Amino acid sequence: MIWQALGLGLGYNATLVTLGAAGLGFAAGVTGAFLVLRGRALLGDAIGHATLPGLAAAFLVMVALGLDGRALPGLMLGAAASAALGAWAVDRLARLTRLPEDAAIGAVLSAFFGAGVVLLTVVQALPTGRAAGLESMLLGATAGMLRNEALTIAAGAGVVTLAALALGRSMLWSAFDPAFARAAGLPVAGIDRAVTALAVAVTVIGLKIVGLVLIVALLIIPAAAARFWADRGGWLVAVAGAIGAAAGYVGAAISSTAPALPTGPIVVLVATAGFAVSMLAAPRRGMLARALRRGAEPAPRAAP
Amino acid sequence: MTAAGEFLGFTLVPMLIGTLAAVACAVPGVFLLLRREALLGDAISHAVLPGIVVAFLLTGRIATIPMLLGAAGAAVVAVLLIQFLIRAGRVEPGAAMGIVFTAMFAAGVLLLERSDTSGVHLDVEHALMGSLESLVWLEARGWSSLADPAALSGLPAELGRMALAAAAVALLAALAWRALVIATFDAGFAAVLGLPVAAIGLGLTLAAALAAVAAFDAVGSILVIAMFVCPPAAARLMTERLGPMLGWTLGFAVLAAVLGFVLAGYAPLWLGFPAALSAAGMIAVVSGAILGLAALVGPARRRAAA
Numbered sequence: 001m002i003w004q005a006l007g008l009g010l011g012y013n014a015t016l017v018t019l020g021a022a023g024l025g026f027a028a029g030v031t032g033a034f035l036v037l038r039g040r041a042l043l044g045d046a047i048g049h050a051t052l053p054g055l056a057a058a059f060l061v062m063v064a065l066g067l068d069g070r071a072l073p074g075l076m077l078g079a080a081a082s083a084a085l086g087a088w089a090v091d092r093l094a095r096l097t098r099l100p101e102d103a104a105i106g107a108v109l110s111a112f113f114g115a116g117v118v119l120l121t122v123v124q125a126l127p128t129g130r131a132a133g134l135e136s137m138l139l140g141a142t143a144g145m146l147r148n149e150a151l152t153i154a155a156g157a158g159v160v161t162l163a164a165l166a167l168g169r170s171m172l173w174s175a176f177d178p179a180f181a182r183a184a185g186l187p188v189a190g191i192d193r194a195v196t197a198l199a200v201a202v203t204v205i206g207l208k209i210v211g212l213v214l215i216v217a218l219l220i221i222p223a224a225a226a227r228f229w230a231d232r233g234g235w236l237v238a239v240a241g242a243i244g245a246a247a248g249y250v251g252a253a254i255s256s257t258a259p260a261l262p263t264g265p266i267v268v269l270v271a272t273a274g275f276a277v278s279m280l281a282a283p284r285r286g287m288l289a290r291a292l293r294r295g296a297e298p299a300p301r302a303a304p
Numbered sequence: 305m306t307a308a309g310e311f312l313g314f315t316l317v318p319m320l321i322g323t324l325a326a327v328a329c330a331v332p333g334v335f336l337l338l339r340r341e342a343l344l345g346d347a348i349s350h351a352v353l354p355g356i357v358v359a360f361l362l363t364g365r366i367a368t369i370p371m372l373l374g375a376a377g378a379a380v381v382a383v384l385l386i387q388f389l390i391r392a393g394r395v396e397p398g399a400a401m402g403i404v405f406t407a408m409f410a411a412g413v414l415l416l417e418r419s420d421t422s423g424v425h426l427d428v429e430h431a432l433m434g435s436l437e438s439l440v441w442l443e444a445r446g447w448s449s450l451a452d453p454a455a456l457s458g459l460p461a462e463l464g465r466m467a468l469a470a471a472a473v474a475l476l477a478a479l480a481w482r483a484l485v486i487a488t489f490d491a492g493f494a495a496v497l498g499l500p501v502a503a504i505g506l507g508l509t510l511a512a513a514l515a516a517v518a519a520f521d522a523v524g525s526i527l528v529i530a531m532f533v534c535p536p537a538a539a540r541l542m543t544e545r546l547g548p549m550l551g552w553t554l555g556f557a558v559l560a561a562v563l564g565f566v567l568a569g570y571a572p573l574w575l576g577f578p579a580a581l582s583a584a585g586m587i588a589v590v591s592g593a594i595l596g597l598a599a600l601v602g603p604a605r606r607r608a609a610a
Contacts, residue, residue, distance in 0.1 A: 041399040042343060097599050098607040102398070103342040103537045110346075110530035111592020117433050117526060117585030118568070125579035139413055139428065213432070217406035224399045260417045265410035272407040279393045287392060 006253045014256045016150035017142045021209050021252035021267065022245045023157030025218060028206065029244025030164040031198040032219035033226060033237045037175035038192065042105050043090060044219035047196075047203050048212045049109040050086025051079035052116025055134055055207075056123055063126065072149045075137075076156075076204045079212075083200045086112045091196075140211035140264030142252060149208060156205040160198060161241075167194055172233040209252065211264040217271060218244060225275040228282035243278075247271035306446045313444030315569065317463060318436050322527070322587060323561040324466035325519035328473045329531035330557035332512040334550055337536040338488050343398075344509065345532030347405040348516045349525035351382035353412030353431055356521075361419055368461060372517060379513035382408055383506075434524020436565070436583040439463070462522040469518035476511050484508065485546060527584040531557060534591035541595075541602030560591035 035041055058078025059069040067074070086108045093104035123134065164171075173181040174191040181188050199219060206215045222244035223236075230236040251267030280287050329345060336344050355378025359370040382404050389400035413428055443449060443458035450456070477484070487494040487504040494501050512532070519528050539552035564587030569580050599605055 036396065036399050039396065039398065041396065041402050045343075045346070045402065093595075093599055097541055097602075097605045099537050099540060099599075100337075100340050100342070102340060103337055103533055103540075106342045106346055106529060106533035107537050107592060107595050110526055110533060110588050111595070113526050114530060114585040114588025114592065117582045118589060121579065121582040121585070122577070125577070135429065138432070214406055214410055216402055217410070220399050220402040221406070224395055224403055227395075228393075262413060262417050265413040265417075268406055268410035269414065272403065272410070275403060279389075279395075 006250065013145060013147055013150055016147070016154055017145055017209070018249055018252040018256065020150055020154035020157055021142075021248035021263070023154060023161060023248070024202065024206050024209055025222070025244035025246070025248025025251075025267070025271075026241045027157050027160040027164060027198075027244075028202045028215070028218040028248075029222035029226070029240040029242070030161070030168075030237055031195065031202050032221075032244070033223040033240040034171045034175050034195045035199060035219055036223040036227075037233075037236075038195070040101070040192075040195075041220045041223075042102065042216065043087065043196065044199055044203070044216035046086055046090050046105040046109045046112075047083045047199050048215040049116075050112035051083045051137075051203060051207065051212045052113055053119055054078035054080070054082025054085075054116075055137060055212075056116055056119030057082070059123055059134060060119065060126075069123075070134075072146075072152055072208070075134075076152075076207065079137075079207060080200055080204045082112065082116075083203055084197075087196050087200060136211075137207045138211050138213050139262050140207070140209050140214070140267075142209055142255060142263045143259055145208060153205055153208060156201070160201045160205060163201075164198055167191070167198075168234075168237065171195060172237065176233050209248070209263055210267055214264045214268050217268040218247070221268070221271040221275050222247065225271075225278040228278040228285045231285075243271065243274050247274060308446045309444040309449065312447070312449065313441040315565075317441040317444070317460065318439045318583065319562060319565045321439050321460070321462050321466050321522055322436050322565055322583065323558055324463075324470045325523045325527065326531045326535070326557040326561040326587070326591075327554060328466065328470040328515040329512075329519055329528055330535040330553050331473050331477050331550070332508060332515055333532040333536040334539070334546075334553050335484055335488055335508055336512060336532065337540060338546075339505075339508075341509075342533050342537070343401060344512055345516055346529045347382060347386070347401045348379045348513050349520050349528045350405040350409040352376075352378045352517055352520060353428075354378055354408050354415060355381075355412075356431075357412050357415040357419070361415070368465070368521075371521065375517040375520065376513065378408065379517060380510075383509055383513070430524070431520070432525055433582060434520075434522065434527055434584040436523050436527075436587075437569075437580065439522065465518055466522055469515055473511055473515050476507075480504070480507065524584050526588055530588035530591045531560075534588075534595045535560065538591075538595040538598035538602070541598040541605040544604050556591065556594050560587050560594060564588070564590040 055075050058074050062074050063069040089108045090104045093099050094101040170186050170191055174188045178188050203215045210218055223240040225243050226236050226240035229239045247267055247270045251270040255261045255263040255266045336342055352375035355374035356371050359374030363370045385404045386400050389395040390397055439460040439462050441459050443455040483499050487501050491501050516528050535553045535556035538556050539549045542552045543549050565583050568583040568586035
């Protein structure tokens with residue numbers, strides 16, 4: 001069954017989800033590479049957790065308007081709005097006060113998630129009380145996904161990937177050499193904001209697949225793994241995208257074979273396995289390669 | 305049940321547990337913030353999940369001691385793995401932390417989903433959000449219950465455990481105060497003085513892990529993360545000096561716990577909403593609001609000009 005899943009043989013919806021997860025992984029790997037290169041790896045954690053109040057608020061608004069509270073486009077819109085607000089709050093706290101960015105990230109993450117938990121208790125107390133769709137967004141659940149939901153996700157992943165490729169060159173400059181980028185007239189602060197916006201988009205698209213708690217892993221892990229394979233910018237970003245896509249594809253395929261295999265954790269563990277292999281066995285920068293070099297080093301040094 | 309008994313059992317006891325958890329996390333949080341390790345609480349409270357699940361699978365029931373041991377073991381593994389990635393893999397610290405805690409949390413969720421935990425109160429939502437409201441003292445009949453050994457034995461075990469954790473953290477901080485301060489502000493000078501800088505850092509990490517593990521079980525990881533970061537961060541914006549900063553931190557932590565608990569329990573009733581809201585979530589929101597206010601008006605909010 002696992003080979004059937006990897007060969008996209010489990011039906012139209014499972015195929016869409018698997019391809020959508022691969023697209024999501026690629027977009028997350030590329031976006032995450034820019035975040036990690038700029039030393040902002042954990043910003044994704046704040047963005048992910050900050051989607052929860054928006055999700056719950058969007059549910060409440062849609063129910064109040066007499067619509068279906070679980071409609072995915074509305075939920076994604078609400079999630080994007082509160083995630084953007086969270087990213088803005090991190091930026092303000094880190095820039096305008098003396099707090100370091102990690103403290104700003106932790107504060108925004110916990111306060112926003114807390115607000116989301118409070119709103120979830122409001123949702124649960126409603127007579128309609130159909131909040132099951134919201135809880136599945138904590139850790140992702142692709143089982144029983146509707147066709148137009150899968151299409152929305154696949155299309156969103158495609159758009160984010162195209163946007164990342166279009167912005168790629170200027171993002172590369174600002175990531176590797178901010179001083180040069182500024183001198184060349186590139187708006188580095190604006191490019192940082194564009195990367196943040198891409199991270200928000202990846203998070204929102206990934207809600208149904210990876211879930212908001214673990215999406216940060218898909219932003220960080222492929223990029224960190226790619227650093228063992230490449231140091232030149234374009235390659236690093238491409239490798240990160242490829243590792244992310246592979247993790248999304250394999251993870252979603254494995255998860256589609258059994259109901260008790262939640263998609264988000266599986267995708268993250270597949271990506272982690274990729275990271276472990278990269279760290280150990282990558283040529284030149286991997287631990288094995290470096291250990292071998294150290295073993296070979298003393299001989300030439302001993303010569304006068 | 306009398307009004308006093310209801311207040312004691314359903315308000316004071318859970319509120320006290322929340323307050324003790326807030327204090328136990330906020331004290332190490334002060335030093336973590338100054339050492340730029342503010343997200344360690346976040347990392348630990350996610351990474352303990354597999355330890356708790358493994359302890360449950362080994363013992364087959366929800367038992368406090370094995371689960372605390374499992375959580376503590378997982379916390380130590382997480383800290384060592386993060387250090388390993390930074391040293392041996394040359395991974396950037398933020399990324400190393402992100403990789404380790406998400407991978408361990410994912411493993412914990414997977415273990416939980418694959419094993420049969422139906423029928424026991426162990427699920428991911430509980431781990432994230434806690435259930436402070438359920439830590440009530442049903443035996444409270446009135447103020448006299450405070451002197452009644454039979455009634456006192458019905459106090460939730462979390463109360464004693466959190467009090468112990470808060471006391472242990474406070475005692476450690478008091479004993480190691482001078483060394484902690486010097487090692488935090490000037491690691492080079494501390495090394496010259498012959499202070500074991502690395503051991504102090506590890507000790508702080510372990511104290512934070514102790515607080516996180518004890519509080520995580522009682523109030524959920526979201527409150528743990530909020531209390532590690534928000535009160536110390538708000539306090540940092542109020543003063544330039546460490547002593548007053550600790551005072552502000554304690555004040556903010558207690559204020560957030562009490563105000564958050566009261567708002568969660570009573571604000572919906574004032575607004576005519578039929579159900580209570582999540583206390584842990586509301587405490588996190590209040591602590592964030594305190595930080596927001598401090599960022600707007602705190603006297604030491606700006607970076608020093610130099």
